[in-house]
Amino acid sequence: MNVNYTAEELAFRDEVRAFLKSELPADIAAKVKLGKHMSKEDHQRWQQILVKRGWYAPGWPVELGGTTWGPVEKHIFDEECSAFGAPRTVPFGVNMVAPVIIKFGTQQQIDHYLPRILSGEDWWCQGYSEPGAGSDLASLKTRAVRDGDHYVVNGQKTWTTLGQHANMIFCLVRTDPEAQQQRGISFLLIDMKSPGISVRPIITLDGDHEVNEVFFDNVRVPVGNLVGEENQGWTCAKYLLTHERTGLAGIGSSKAVLAHLKRIAMKEVCDGKPMLEDPLFRAQVAEVEMQLMAIEMSTLRILAAAKEGGVPGAESSILKVKGTEIRQAITHLLRKVIGPYALPFLEEEMQLDYDGELLHADYSASLAGDYFNMRKLSIFGGSNEIQKNIVSKMILEL
Amino acid sequence: MDFKLTEEQQMLQDTAARLVRDAYPFEQREKFSESELGFSAEFWSQLGELGLTAVPFSEDVGGFGGGGVETMLVMTELGRGLTLEPYLQSVIFAGGLLNQLGSDAQKDDLLPQVAAGSLQLAVAFDEPQSHYNLHDVQTKAEAVDGGYRLSGRKAVVIGGHSAGKIIVSARTSGDSRDETGISLFLVDPNAPGVSRRVYPTIDGRKGCELFLDNVQVGADSLLGDVGNALSAMRYQQGRAIAAQCADALGSMDEACKLTLDYLKTRKQFGVPIGKFQVLQHRMVDMQTELEQATSMAILAATFADGEDNDERSRIIAAAKYICARAARKVAEEAIQLHGGIGMTWEYNLAHHAKRLVMIAHQFGDDDHHLKAYAKLMQVA
Ligand SMILES: Cc1cc2nc3c(=O)[nH]c(=O)nc-3n(C[C@H](O)[C@H](O)[C@H](O)COP(=O)(O)OP(=O)(O)OC[C@H]3O[C@@H](n4cnc5c(N)ncnc54)[C@H](O)[C@@H]3O)c2cc1C
Ligand SMILES: Cc1cc2nc3c(=O)[nH]c(=O)nc-3n(C[C@H](O)[C@H](O)[C@H](O)COP(=O)(O)OP(=O)(O)OC[C@H]3O[C@@H](n4cnc5c(N)ncnc54)[C@H](O)[C@@H]3O)c2cc1C
Numbered sequence: 001m002n003v004n005y006t007a008e009e010l011a012f013r014d015e016v017r018a019f020l021k022s023e024l025p026a027d028i029a030a031k032v033k034l035g036k037h038m039s040k041e042d043h044q045r046w047q048q049i050l051v052k053r054g055w056y057a058p059g060w061p062v063e064l065g066g067t068t069w070g071p072v073e074k075h076i077f078d079e080e081c082s083a084f085g086a087p088r089t090v091p092f093g094v095n096m097v098a099p100v101i102i103k104f105g106t107q108q109q110i111d112h113y114l115p116r117i118l119s120g121e122d123w124w125c126q127g128y129s130e131p132g133a134g135s136d137l138a139s140l141k142t143r144a145v146r147d148g149d150h151y152v153v154n155g156q157k158t159w160t161t162l163g164q165h166a167n168m169i170f171c172l173v174r175t176d177p178e179a180q181q182q183r184g185i186s187f188l189l190i191d192m193k194s195p196g197i198s199v200r201p202i203i204t205l206d207g208d209h210e211v212n213e214v215f216f217d218n219v220r221v222p223v224g225n226l227v228g229e230e231n232q233g234w235t236c237a238k239y240l241l242t243h244e245r246t247g248l249a250g251i252g253s254s255k256a257v258l259a260h261l262k263r264i265a266m267k268e269v270c271d272g273k274p275m276l277e278d279p280l281f282r283a284q285v286a287e288v289e290m291q292l293m294a295i296e297m298s299t300l301r302i303l304a305a306a307k308e309g310g311v312p313g314a315e316s317s318i319l320k321v322k323g324t325e326i327r328q329a330i331t332h333l334l335r336k337v338i339g340p341y342a343l344p345f346l347e348e349e350m351q352l353d354y355d356g357e358l359l360h361a362d363y364s365a366s367l368a369g370d371y372f373n374m375r376k377l378s379i380f381g382g383s384n385e386i387q388k389n390i391v392s393k394m395i396l397e398l
Numbered sequence: 399m400d401f402k403l404t405e406e407q408q409m410l411q412d413t414a415a416r417l418v419r420d421a422y423p424f425e426q427r428e429k430f431s432e433s434e435l436g437f438s439a440e441f442w443s444q445l446g447e448l449g450l451t452a453v454p455f456s457e458d459v460g461g462f463g464g465g466g467v468e469t470m471l472v473m474t475e476l477g478r479g480l481t482l483e484p485y486l487q488s489v490i491f492a493g494g495l496l497n498q499l500g501s502d503a504q505k506d507d508l509l510p511q512v513a514a515g516s517l518q519l520a521v522a523f524d525e526p527q528s529h530y531n532l533h534d535v536q537t538k539a540e541a542v543d544g545g546y547r548l549s550g551r552k553a554v555v556i557g558g559h560s561a562g563k564i565i566v567s568a569r570t571s572g573d574s575r576d577e578t579g580i581s582l583f584l585v586d587p588n589a590p591g592v593s594r595r596v597y598p599t600i601d602g603r604k605g606c607e608l609f610l611d612n613v614q615v616g617a618d619s620l621l622g623d624v625g626n627a628l629s630a631m632r633y634q635q636g637r638a639i640a641a642q643c644a645d646a647l648g649s650m651d652e653a654c655k656l657t658l659d660y661l662k663t664r665k666q667f668g669v670p671i672g673k674f675q676v677l678q679h680r681m682v683d684m685q686t687e688l689e690q691a692t693s694m695a696i697l698a699a700t701f702a703d704g705e706d707n708d709e710r711s712r713i714i715a716a717a718k719y720i721c722a723r724a725a726r727k728v729a730e731e732a733i734q735l736h737g738g739i740g741m742t743w744e745y746n747l748a749h750h751a752k753r754l755v756m757i758a759h760q761f762g763d764d765d766h767h768l769k770a771y772a773k774l775m776q777v778a
Contacts, residue, residue, distance in 0.1 A: 136667045272527075335755075346597055
């Protein structure tokens, strides 16, 4: 047993660090570190730098623009990117729809969509959830009826993250209402500019516009936009969900945020001393750091096992639950460390280009909002309760 | 022991409950919150007309002569409706300071106005470095001819944007964390040298930073003795904490009700999600937290106006600790059990959650009070 990185892995890490040091734009890193919201342009600028280096789509086959990285390299890359303050990749195109197209799509679909994902021409969003179909995804009702060379789509999706920026949406739609729930579902790619689509913002409790409702009113979608076979969409959906879950533990970003917490806790004072020297507060920071140490090891362990035999199975649910709990605990401490300054709700100071006087510090305005926003981590991507159901069924066979 | 309310107390609670129910539907609250004042002037005057702003004051200044239990009843209802008016800051906290420390002239002049709701006060004790420690005061008050000159900065003054007068702690002697040498002053926010940066708070209220730049105040603005204010500040903050616990209680109760209702109506997998045992137990845990918090809020209320001693200080610290913890737990669980809908601005549950989490960020968080309690804990 050897829990250290190999010489090759260390060399790879140095290569990633050197790349980030020279290529990550300082203005973007600064925004990420202060928890400011990224604009679409910021994401795209960074995306193009990664694409140029061949590192935007690590999970894809090399011939399509991917890498040969194994899980350990991916983990190293993720961790370093977070540590340097690179924006998190918006996953819907590159990490969600692309693997499904690669696995279940036609050659034509692969040739059409993948280059457009790399170039940034297409910005994807995920149309799974509906008002009545959250955890119980298979109960979805959005209907697609075949009409010649088209499907006619009617219904509603909700919680569509960054749908306001997207020009494409991948949807689960019901093509056979008679079949048993999971059987009558198809996986459809839909152009957001099609007549009959409307997008309405949902404002979350932190005042942010991140999610949307998407309505479909007799939207005509070419049958060529079906991925896989009709009524076999659930297979695509499940395949995608396992891919989605592997990234949800967010170790790299938790480590970066923990480092941020420590920096802030050295600046904020209580009784004339830095907060980090307050024994009670320090112990709480230490506690999450130990938790994080353990989950990093668990992640590497589970990934190493998967290296032998494909994607991690239900174990990734354990990582998701614990990883999100840790991240939420860190955001709780970040809110706490600034004391009464968690109260002011300074929308102007959260703007990307704010250069006015700061009420307290450049890091403080976003912390309370972030804490509330991060409640989503235990809800989306399969809620933590659903993840535990998976573990108890699949691993414990209860 | 007797936990029953008197007939009068029951009437008081009913009055407050009815008023909040009628005047504070959630959509209205949104409008009040977004207005320039940040709360409802009309509701504030109704609180005055119905005598609710008079509750904690003695009869000779037009008050109702109520104690901790009476204010608890009012605050619980105000919390249930997520009301935005600075009742706690003005009536309970500032009013209490005036009542305890004010000269006869100050009391005769101001208390009737505060009790009637025609004058709104605010309290400015926190500073950027103080992190809930009332004795950590760097704002300076220099004795000058005819009064004092104040300079410094006060942090996150809730209700300070609309207050007619603000009670400011400032150092007349000593070093920044000395327990003596702190004095209180009644500052007119429109006086030369005073400036404010007004902002909304994440829980929908309004507050300000208060900047004092060589602000000249008269000798009659001094509240209480020179350099001796700390114990009264702590005592009155204790009353404010008891009221805050009651505020949290109303909001927690509402958050639990909304969640329970949702568990019974939201269906997934063909059944109401309340059929899942794991969610049932989570709801039971929330209810248990609410029970614990209720008990501590009652305990704090009965000690709030009592003798200033270690026992009272322990109870206040314990109440804030238990209530702040319970409030956060209820907030987080309520959101989680609702799923995505619990995170939306347009649903009042999310606003209860924000208020409940923010309870900790005023008058000391759970860590602050845990340390305070540990220090005062009896070892045998
Ligand atoms: C910020 C945010 C972004 C999102 N982005 C997207 C997106 O881009 N695309 C998309 O399609 N969806 C997205 N979602 C939707 C997300 O996937 C759903 O919110 C999630 O599946 C939960 O569904 P729900 O909100 O309807 O909650 P419900 O399913 O109604 O759940 C309510 C509660 O019941 C619990 N519960 C449900 N079933 C069970 C059970 N069997 N056993 C125990 N407990 C149970 C849940 O865990 C939860 O606590 C997003 C959600 C959020 C909050
Ligand atoms: C020290 C001691 C003293 C006792 N004294 C007495 C006595 O004086 N007289 C007497 O009659 N009995 C007595 N008991 C027995 C006691 O009442 C039982 O142990 C108890 O009822 C649990 O039953 P069990 O041990 O068979 O566990 P089980 O009922 O088999 O339970 C095992 C586990 O499953 C959980 N569980 C069971 N059903 C559910 C459910 N529906 N939902 C969720 N979880 C569930 C339980 O909470 C427990 O964690 C005593 C037990 C102990 C340990």
